[in-house]
Amino acid sequence: MTTSAAPALLTTADLTMRFGGVVAVDQVNFTLTSGELRCLIGPNGAGKSTFFKCLTGQLKPTAGTIQFNDQELSGQTTHAIVRKGIGIKTQVPNLFDGLPARENIALSARQNHSQQQSEEITDEMLELISIAGLAHREVGNLAHGERQLVELAMVLAGKPQLVLLDEPAAGMTAEERGRLAAVLRDLAGRTSLIVVEHDMQFIREIATEITVFHRGRVFLEGDVAEIMAHSEVQEIYLGKEANGAA
Numbered sequence: 001m002t003t004s005a006a007p008a009l010l011t012t013a014d015l016t017m018r019f020g021g022v023v024a025v026d027q028v029n030f031t032l033t034s035g036e037l038r039c040l041i042g043p044n045g046a047g048k049s050t051f052f053k054c055l056t057g058q059l060k061p062t063a064g065t066i067q068f069n070d071q072e073l074s075g076q077t078t079h080a081i082v083r084k085g086i087g088i089k090t091q092v093p094n095l096f097d098g099l100p101a102r103e104n105i106a107l108s109a110r111q112n113h114s115q116q117q118s119e120e121i122t123d124e125m126l127e128l129i130s131i132a133g134l135a136h137r138e139v140g141n142l143a144h145g146e147r148q149l150v151e152l153a154m155v156l157a158g159k160p161q162l163v164l165l166d167e168p169a170a171g172m173t174a175e176e177r178g179r180l181a182a183v184l185r186d187l188a189g190r191t192s193l194i195v196v197e198h199d200m201q202f203i204r205e206i207a208t209e210i211t212v213f214h215r216g217r218v219f220l221e222g223d224v225a226e227i228m229a230h231s232e233v234q235e236i237y238l239g240k241e242a243n244g245a246a
């Protein structure tokens, strides 16, 4: 999906993040085209989360630029980045535990839609993610994987142009992972997505384009088959986590 005809939605140029002497992200040049679903993988400490946090505004890069459409994101707050049409699901859940799932989703939709639109979007999200059965449950009482699905619904309720997900399948049952994979496959093409993920089984299910990070740099990009077949990738990553169950 990296055809030159498709317009770039997000581009980083020489993006760098240092922590003292550690160069966690090292001059990364990355391009996401509109409608693309991309997974970021790599061994522990490769720089995936740091790169992700630079995109979401959780970290201010040491150097380099991040262009989204024609706007510079580097150095902006997470709040400002969300307002530009980027939906962010960080690893730390962001739910109102005392409220039912439905209200959580409606509140999220309400931030940039009318009351009536928010109700419609909420129904749409409950349907899309197949969580209508959770609508009236207090999210504080839900299992971890169910909470993850409600949070995904909240992110999507903002109707973002680009969705950034950090390990969305973490803590999910096989059934929930399957549901999440189906949702992501369904979204791809309409919405652009970047997914940081450890679980290779899950990545196979969403059959995405992959960027492999290694030591803060982009080591390789390709589709699932290319990445899996690459002997050096197997050495640096798959060798240690043969089934990706990290």
Ligand SMILES: Nc1ncnc2c1ncn2[C@@H]1O[C@H](COP(=O)(O)OP(=O)(O)OP(=O)(O)O)[C@@H](O)[C@H]1O
Residues within 6 Å of the ligand: 019, 022, 023, 024, 042, 043, 044, 045, 046, 047, 048, 049, 050, 051, 213
């Ligand atoms: N806040 C921080 N302060 C200092 N060093 C950090 C900080 N955050 C990350 N690092 C270092 O930056 C490097 C990249 O870490 P990062 O968390 O981005 O890796 P990762 O690819 O997400 O790994 P994992 O798969 O374990 O989540 C590591 O050497 C890590 O120790």
Ligand SMILES: [Mg+2]
Residues within 6 Å of the ligand: 048, 049, 050
């Ligand atoms: Mg990480």
